[in-house]
Amino acid sequence: TRSTRPQRMLKAVQKNGTKGNPESVISAIDYFCKHSEWAMNVGDEKGSILDSVVTEVNPSTVLELGTYCGYSTVRIARLLSPGTKLITLEFNPVNAAVARQIIAYAGLQDKVILVEGSSGDLIPQMKERFGIMTFDFIFLDHWKDRYLPDIKLFEECGLLRKGSVLLADNVICPGTPEYLEYVRNSPRYESKYYPAHLEYTKVEDGLEKSVFLG
Numbered sequence: 295t296r297s298t299r300p301q302r303m304l305k306a307v308q309k310n311g312t313k314g315n316p317e318s319v320i321s322a323i324d325y326f327c328k329h330s331e332w333a334m335n336v337g338d339e340k341g342s343i344l345d346s347v348v349t350e351v352n353p354s355t356v357l358e359l360g361t362y363c364g365y366s367t368v369r370i371a372r373l374l375s376p377g378t379k380l381i382t383l384e385f386n387p388v389n390a391a392v393a394r395q396i397i398a399y400a401g402l403q404d405k406v407i408l409v410e411g412s413s414g415d416l417i418p419q420m421k422e423r424f425g426i427m428t429f430d431f432i433f434l435d436h437w438k439d440r441y442l443p444d445i446k447l448f449e450e451c452g453l454l455r456k457g458s459v460l461l462a463d464n465v466i467c468p469g470t471p472e473y474l475e476y477v478r479n480s481p482r483y484e485s486k487y488y489p490a491h492l493e494y495t496k497v498e499d500g501l502e503k504s505v506f507l508g
């Protein structure tokens with residue numbers, strides 16, 4: 295059967311990237327998306343904002359929802375302190391297989407735990423399966439209508455602590471209206487919008503950073 299876009303992206307990384315060099319993997323994916331095929335990676339503009347928030351938080355426990363090809367996984371993992379690992383959730387096995395190879399090509403496999411499955415099923419298992427008490431940093435980039443149910447799941451499972459930072463992609467395009475309304479009106483969060491553009495386009499989009507107040 296015909297290859298998928300993530301599989302074609304992986305080929306571009308193996309062709310144009312340098313093994314063990316995360317920056318070259320990021321550049322190879324951005325080049326592929328700008329010159330070959332658009333793909334829904336967070337991209338370079340929003341990726342730089344992601345980088346700055348991760349650097350500011352310097353998290354010890356990290357969760358990503360929606361690995362896709364592993365682009366943001368590589369962006370985050372390359373910035374983590376030695377010994378810190380990020381958990382990333384992906385329920386499409388074909389995408390997960392591509393992401394594992396892209397993460398490994400970047401040389402970051404020891405800093406990443408990619409779990410195949412749905413966030414709805416896996417979030418309640420975080421404590422027992424991975425010994426997580428709370429998350430310092432969470433990046434939301436999966437199905438947009440799942441941001442709100444999943445943040446409520448984090449609260450119910452006691453996975454947030456005073457100061458936990460949630461960063462959400464695509465709050466304008468495709469948009470996450472119910473999630474935005476929740477984090478901007480809830481007294482339990484301090485929210486801030488970072489304006490940018492939809493990856494590799496001039497369309498308006500941005501990231502929402504929400505700090506849990508306990």
Ligand SMILES: CNc1ncnc2c1ncn2[C@@H]1O[C@H](/C=C/CNC(=O)c2cc(-c3ccc(F)cc3)cc(O)c2O)[C@@H](O)[C@H]1O
Pocket residue numbers: 334335336359360361362363383384385386389411412413414435436437438440463464467468492493
């Ligand atoms: C629901 N729980 C889940 N648990 C685990 N993995 C999940 C998941 N939901 C989705 N996934 C996976 O995450 C990925 C999905 C991401 C969804 N992202 C988008 O839809 C998206 C879409 C756009 C987009 C914007 C404009 C446009 F015209 C077309 C697309 C831009 C983005 O930056 C996006 O993030 C897939 O790999 C999917 O298998």
Ligand SMILES: [Mg+2]
Pocket residue numbers: 334335336435463464
């Ligand atoms: Mg996105």
